Amino acid sequence: MQFQFDSLTAFLYMDGHGIFVWAAYGVTFAALAAVALYPRLQRRRLQRELERQRRIESRRRSVQASRARETEPA
Amino acid sequence: MAWQWFHRLGSPRWFYQKTSAWMPWLALASLLLIGAGSIWGLGFAPEDAKQGNSYRIIYIHVPAAFLALAGYYIMAISGAIGLIWKMKLSFVVMRAAATLGAVLTFIALFTGAVWGKPTWGTYWVWDARITSMLILFFLYIGVIALSHAFSREQVADKACALLALVGTVNIPIIYKSVDWWFTLHQPATIKFTQQSSIDPSMFYPLLTMIIGFYCLYAWTLIAHTREKILQREWRTSWVQQVMRGESLSEGKAG
Amino acid sequence: MSSPERTLIDYAPAARSVPGFLALLRSELLLVLRRSADIANPLLFFVTVLALLPLGVGPEPELLARLAPGMIWVVALLATLLSQESLFRSDFEDGSLEQLALTPQPLYFAVLAKVAVHWLVTGLPLALLSPLLAMMLNLPAAGYPALFLSLLLGTASLSLIGAVGAALTVALRRAGLLLALIVMPLYVPVLIFGTGAVQAALDGYAYGPQLAILAALLAGGTALAPLAAAGAIRISLDN
Numbered sequence: 095m096q097f098q099f100d101s102l103t104a105f106l107y108m109d110g111h112g113i114f115v116w117a118a119y120g121v122t123f124a125a126l127a128a129v130a131l132y133p134r135l136q137r138r139r140l141q142r143e144l145e146r147q148r149r150i151e152s153r154r155r156s157v158q159a160s161r162a163r164e165t166e167p168a
Numbered sequence: 169m170a171w172q173w174f175h176r177l178g179s180p181r182w183f184y185q186k187t188s189a190w191m192p193w194l195a196l197a198s199l200l201l202i203g204a205g206s207i208w209g210l211g212f213a214p215e216d217a218k219q220g221n222s223y224r225i226i227y228i229h230v231p232a233a234f235l236a237l238a239g240y241y242i243m244a245i246s247g248a249i250g251l252i253w254k255m256k257l258s259f260v261v262m263r264a265a266a267t268l269g270a271v272l273t274f275i276a277l278f279t280g281a282v283w284g285k286p287t288w289g290t291y292w293v294w295d296a297r298i299t300s301m302l303i304l305f306f307l308y309i310g311v312i313a314l315s316h317a318f319s320r321e322q323v324a325d326k327a328c329a330l331l332a333l334v335g336t337v338n339i340p341i342i343y344k345s346v347d348w349w350f351t352l353h354q355p356a357t358i359k360f361t362q363q364s365s366i367d368p369s370m371f372y373p374l375l376t377m378i379i380g381f382y383c384l385y386a387w388t389l390i391a392h393t394r395e396k397i398l399q400r401e402w403r404t405s406w407v408q409q410v411m412r413g414e415s416l417s418e419g420k421a422g
Numbered sequence: 423m424s425s426p427e428r429t430l431i432d433y434a435p436a437a438r439s440v441p442g443f444l445a446l447l448r449s450e451l452l453l454v455l456r457r458s459a460d461i462a463n464p465l466l467f468f469v470t471v472l473a474l475l476p477l478g479v480g481p482e483p484e485l486l487a488r489l490a491p492g493m494i495w496v497v498a499l500l501a502t503l504l505s506q507e508s509l510f511r512s513d514f515e516d517g518s519l520e521q522l523a524l525t526p527q528p529l530y531f532a533v534l535a536k537v538a539v540h541w542l543v544t545g546l547p548l549a550l551l552s553p554l555l556a557m558m559l560n561l562p563a564a565g566y567p568a569l570f571l572s573l574l575l576g577t578a579s580l581s582l583i584g585a586v587g588a589a590l591t592v593a594l595r596r597a598g599l600l601l602a603l604i605v606m607p608l609y610v611p612v613l614i615f616g617t618g619a620v621q622a623a624l625d626g627y628a629y630g631p632q633l634a635i636l637a638a639l640l641a642g643g644t645a646l647a648p649l650a651a652a653g654a655i656r657i658s659l660d661n
Contacts, residue, residue, distance in 0.1 A: 095212050095369075096212070097211050097212060098211060098212060098213070098214060098215060099211065105210075105211060108220075108221035108222075108224075109220055109221055110286075111220055111221040111222040111286050112221070114222055114225070114282050114283065114285060114286050115210070115221060115222060115224050115225055117282055118225045118228060118229070118278070118279040118282045118283065119206065119210070119225075119228060121275070121278055121279075121282075122228045122232065122275050122278075122279060125271055125274065125275050126271075126275070126384065128271075129267070129268060129271045129388055130384070130387070130388050130391070132392070133391040133392055133394065133395040136395040136396075136399065137395060137398070140395075140398055140399055140402065140411070141411060143402075144402065144408075144411055
């Protein structure tokens with residue numbers, strides 16, 4: 095088994111077919127990377143959403159607590 | 169004993185815990201196999217006698233096409249399991265398989281088109297296989313579009329499962345009819361990957377890539393499923409634990 | 423006390439549904455015939471779009487003749503698709519679909535009745551109109567019988583397949599495009615064998631095999647599509 099091309103340039107050029115081969119490989123790996131990394135993006139979004147929910151929840155609770163204090167007899 | 173395992177498999181939390189150990193190994197296997205296979209196919213496999221160097225696209229086109237078709241069956245089977253055993257987790261896998269399958273079909277179509285240009289002179293040739301791939305793409309897009317159309321997740325799950333099953337029954341019919349249609353209009357069929365004898369020096373890198381793609385598919389499917397589980401079960405305490413970064417103890421199956 | 427005589431109903435409980443099926447068929451037909459616009463629209467679409475074809479590609483007779491089988495079939499397909507959306511829609515909206523789902527009769531027969539009526543008012547007229555359109559597009563005489571028969575069998579399959587899509591999308595608003603997207607890939611085999619039959623007839627070959635395959639697709643569709651549609655209706659009613 096030996097390397098089929100004489101030089102790096104020949105490897106990239108591939109007797110004129112280089113642009114097709116590299117475009118195909120490039121788009122393929124880009125698409126695969128995108129779909130493989132998408133869960134990370136989802137995780138971050140979920141994280142932010144949970145943060146938001148927690149903030150809303152704590153704000154609601156503090157409003158309720160202050161209202162309870164107001165109606166409490168002194 | 170097997171039933172116990174099967175029913176525990178239906179628990180999202182159990183699935184999440186158990187797959188945590190597998191993920192790094194699947195990722196490693198995928199990277200190694202695809203990396204080695206690509207370098208082998210691009211640089212070390214010999215040039216094709218008729219097509220020159222453009223045939224090297226085979227090393228990504230064929231694995232993508234295999235998985236695009238296999239992925240549809242995985243999606244349909246998950247849907248069927250979800251419908252029959254009412255397993256939420258199965259539906260989540262189905263949804264993940266839909267997205268993944270659509271991407272792989274797109275890759276197969278794109279690489280097929282790009283391959284076609286130096287080989288036959290045009291980017292798009294209505295041959296049997298590429299036309300069937302296009303129809304498969306529409307089948308995937310239909311399932312994905314349907315999943316977004318419903319307001320309630322459970323109804324969307326069931327509707328998509330039904331559509332996936334209807335598609336499964338039709339895929340062999342569609343493939344056969346497109347095959348027949350093509351032979352009708354083009355007497356000389358060009359079968360570049362159905363060579364009865366592919367040289368071993370070209371076959372082994374292809375096999376490496378196919379296995380690598382399968383590993384990557386498994387890893388990505390599980391990764392997507394895990395994320396969707398977290399999204400769907402976000403109210404449970406074990407998900408809150410995970411989001412805080414704590415590791416899960418061996419608790420009850422959620 | 424005991425009735426020793428066994429009747430047909432005892433051997434085939436589903437036969438109990440036959441009188442009900444025929445009654446349903448008749449009431450559906452009457453309902454649809456009242457809404458004449460529903461019948462006319464697909465046919466008008468069929469004729470007008472095919473009249474646009476020469477305007478689009480030029481009036482050259484040979485070109486039109488080459489395009490005719492495919493074009494007539496594709497436009498017939500689109501016309502069927504157009505009218506598919508309303509198959510279950512009005513019943514869903516006024517609640518009678520839910521009533522149908524609750525009856526002890528299997529939903530299969532109700533779906534089959536609706537699809538049969540849909541074909542009678544859409545597919546059958548399309549097939550009957552096709553010789554006229556074929557003449558306008560210069561289709562050689564050899565193709566006429568094949569065109570008529572393939573459309574007759576094919577549009578029935580199209581109605582059945584479309585019913586599954588209609589059932590899946592009945593609970594959604596503005597589902598027309600989604601319905602088309604879902605159903606298109608499933609239509610492909612019917613289209614291929616339909617046009618294949620006409621092409622074979624034009625080339626001088628026997629077109630019996632293609633018609634046989636269309637009939638087989640119809641048989642399979644009649645058995646399975648209403649089942650899938652019934653399942654989809656139950657899923658949609660849950661929404």
